[in-house]
Amino acid sequence: MSRQRSRPLGVATVGYAFMGKAHSQAWRSVASYFDVPAFERRVLVGRDADAVTAAAARYGWADAVTDWRTLLDRDDIDIVDICTPGWLHAEMACAFLEAGKHVLVEKPLANSMAESAAMVTTAEQAATRGVRSMVGFNYRRVPALALARDLIAQGRLGVIRQVRVSYLQDWLADATAPMTWRLRKETAGSGALGDIASHAVDQVQFLLGDTITDVSGRLHTFVPTRDGADGPEPVTVDDAAWATLSLAGGAVASVEVSRVALGRKNALTIEVYGSEGSLAFDLERLNELTFFDGTASPATQGSARVLVTEPGHPYLDAWWPPGHTIGWEHTFTHQIRDFLTAIDSGVAPSPSFAEGLGVQRVLAAVQESAAAKSSIVTVGSV
Numbered sequence: 001m002s003r004q005r006s007r008p009l010g011v012a013t014v015g016y017a018f019m020g021k022a023h024s025q026a027w028r029s030v031a032s033y034f035d036v037p038a039f040e041r042r043v044l045v046g047r048d049a050d051a052v053t054a055a056a057a058r059y060g061w062a063d064a065v066t067d068w069r070t071l072l073d074r075d076d077i078d079i080v081d082i083c084t085p086g087w088l089h090a091e092m093a094c095a096f097l098e099a100g101k102h103v104l105v106e107k108p109l110a111n112s113m114a115e116s117a118a119m120v121t122t123a124e125q126a127a128t129r130g131v132r133s134m135v136g137f138n139y140r141r142v143p144a145l146a147l148a149r150d151l152i153a154q155g156r157l158g159v160i161r162q163v164r165v166s167y168l169q170d171w172l173a174d175a176t177a178p179m180t181w182r183l184r185k186e187t188a189g190s191g192a193l194g195d196i197a198s199h200a201v202d203q204v205q206f207l208l209g210d211t212i213t214d215v216s217g218r219l220h221t222f223v224p225t226r227d228g229a230d231g232p233e234p235v236t237v238d239d240a241a242w243a244t245l246s247l248a249g250g251a252v253a254s255v256e257v258s259r260v261a262l263g264r265k266n267a268l269t270i271e272v273y274g275s276e277g278s279l280a281f282d283l284e285r286l287n288e289l290t291f292f293d294g295t296a297s298p299a300t301q302g303s304a305r306v307l308v309t310e311p312g313h314p315y316l317d318a319w320w321p322p323g324h325t326i327g328w329e330h331t332f333t334h335q336i337r338d339f340l341t342a343i344d345s346g347v348a349p350s351p352s353f354a355e356g357l358g359v360q361r362v363l364a365a366v367q368e369s370a371a372a373k374s375s376i377v378t379v380g381s382v
């Protein structure tokens with residue numbers, strides 16, 4: 001059911017660097033392709049007045065401000081999209097939800113379990129007043145991965161036995177790469193674990209529609225010191241992480257992530273093996289899903305490369321004719337489309353803050369396990 005509104009929804013985005021740019025692109029394009037409620041791109045928030053004003057003009061925001069708190073009392077702002085580092089998520093999201101603004105916040109939900117739990121409590125209270133919240137696990141909006149989830153839910157793979165997720169980057173492979181907020185525990189919470197294993201863990205639970213119950217983990221920091229503004233500084237987060245995960249339904253998953261895997265730029269690969277079929281996905285070929293149907297005749301059995309560009313595939317009816325491929329940035333457009341549609345229909349969007357907390361619980365258990373020589377830790381026990 002679509003709601004009648006007296007005016008377009010007013011939107012603000014906080015942050016204008018990597019994710020602020022990707023989300024701005026999505027806000028700019030979504031209404032051209034999808035049927036979404038009317039909205040206006042009102043405000044972009046940063047800290048440096050000149051830089052945020054220039055970014056607002058470039059990305060198409062009507063106005064720019066340097067203090068996010070000035071949005072709290074503004075009646076013309078209905079939605080806030082938070083694209084700042086993790087240490088700011090809890091304070092900003094809770095304040096905006098309490099002020100009655102719908103909130104989309106980038107992953108990971110927050111830097112600590114306490115912050116994550118507070119965000120869930122605030123979000124659930126806000127939901128009773130019709131105020132919506134969602135966390136930005138954009139890979140759920142890759143059409144091939146949304147299709148993979150549908151095929152698994154339809155039972156096309158039979159009973160799921162095994163999942164392998166690998167997410168490898170190399171932007172920290174250079175030992176002279178400088179210190180950033182992403183390498184300090186107090187600002188980032190964790191390293192590759194919170195940054196990219198959060199996506200991997202979300203995918204495992206999303207694709208299988210299942211819950212991770214226990215973990216065995218390992219973390220490693222290959223470059224323990226990096227140059228900061230005041231000289232050498234210890235790196236207090238992991239460069240790489242590994243985990244084996246048990247799911248409630250009986251499947252076992254392995255996750256391997258790294259930011260020092262030289263030569264791998266943003267290599268997310270996912271394989272799912274069931275009793276009757278298997279699936280494989282590679283982000284570098286994101287328009288494709290490999291499907292092996294184990295029930296087909298052995299004479300002609302083989303892996304099919306499904307080109308996920310048909311109008312019947314998730315999200316694809318809005319874009320181009322079959323075979324005319326889409327890219328990474330479209331996942332953010334799909335994310336905004338789903339968030340706006342949920343706000344308009346009054347349906348709780350997914351992934352919710354509670355789902356984001358579920359991912360954080362798994363990551364906390366991996367950290368606990370790593371600190372205890374990879375012993376098995378029950379999710380939710382830390």
Ligand SMILES: NC(=O)c1ccc[n+]([C@@H]2O[C@H](COP(=O)([O-])OP(=O)(O)OC[C@H]3O[C@@H](n4cnc5c(N)ncnc54)[C@H](O)[C@@H]3O)[C@@H](O)[C@H]2O)c1
Nearest residue numbers: 015016017018019020045046047083084085086106107108
């Ligand atoms: N979904 C994805 O694929 C993906 C990819 C990268 C990052 N992220 C997540 O997005 C978030 C931001 O990461 P990023 O890579 O864009 O970081 P970034 O360092 O590129 O940008 C951070 C932005 O936050 C702004 N900012 C910082 N403090 C602020 C304040 N007090 N008030 C207003 N603005 C402030 C900065 O000006 C900057 O524009 C993180 O949670 C990160 O984990 C998600």
